[in-house]
Amino acid sequence: MWNELFDFFVGASFAYVVIRLPFMMFPRMRSWNDQFSAHPSPIALDPHLIQRVLHMRMFFWSGLFFASLPLFLGWASLKYGGAAMGFGLWVVSGWTVISRIMCVIGDDGPPWTKQLAMRLQKVRNDSQSEDSCCEHSLPVWEVTAVRCSTCRKVLLAESRPDLGRPRSDGWIKGIIRLLITDGRPIAAPLGEEE
Ligand SMILES: [Zn+2]
Numbered sequence: 001m002w003n004e005l006f007d008f009f010v011g012a013s014f015a016y017v018v019i020r021l022p023f024m025m026f027p028r029m030r031s032w033n034d035q036f037s038a039h040p041s042p043i044a045l046d047p048h049l050i051q052r053v054l055h056m057r058m059f060f061w062s063g064l065f066f067a068s069l070p071l072f073l074g075w076a077s078l079k080y081g082g083a084a085m086g087f088g089l090w091v092v093s094g095w096t097v098i099s100r101i102m103c104v105i106g107d108d109g110p111p112w113t114k115q116l117a118m119r120l121q122k123v124r125n126d127s128q129s130e131d132s133c134c135e136h137s138l139p140v141w142e143v144t145a146v147r148c149s150t151c152r153k154v155l156l157a158e159s160r161p162d163l164g165r166p167r168s169d170g171w172i173k174g175i176i177r178l179l180i181t182d183g184r185p186i187a188a189p190l191g192e193e194e
Pocket of ligand 1: 132133134135136137138148149150151152153
């Protein structure tokens with residue numbers, strides 16, 4: 001009984017982690033983050049950042065491709081006698097695939113979307129236009145909003161999700177936090193007007 005529970009838990013955890021590997025690992029390589037300020041300081045709103053949002057979106061969705069590994073291992077376990085582990089692998093990877101496909105329909109999708117990239121681009125365009133908040137407009141993404149670092153005006157009330165920078169809370173804590181939050185911001189966004 002306990003052995004089976006343990007096997008189930010191992011299978012389930014493995015599937016859970018594998019599906020999240022792309023966004024937890026790939027963007028965090030040092031050379032990929034040279035152009036960004038270190039986590040958790042505010043990050044300048046430039047083309048690199050907008051591209052990073054789109055990359056994070058791609059890494060998130062490539063988790064679906066990675067789900068084929070636990071699905072295959074689950075199938076092999078079921079076939080060759082590791083029923084509990086196979087079941088754990090299947091339950092978690094199957095559930096994740098279904099919930100990710102469903103979130104396209106609902107509004108509980110990943111924090112990185114094309115729409116978000118477009119909103120950021122608009123803030124950037126505005127800050128360079130005549131309608132900019134101040135003369136030396138310099139938008140940066142802080143934890144709870146995009147603000148102008150010169151005049152401190154809130155330009156976009158949107159909490160900052162994980163952006164793939166190596167995390168300041170260390171490797172292990174960072175991974176645990178990402179596993180729990182799926183990269184979503186924890187802080188609520190600020191109001192547009194303060
Ligand atoms: Zn300003």
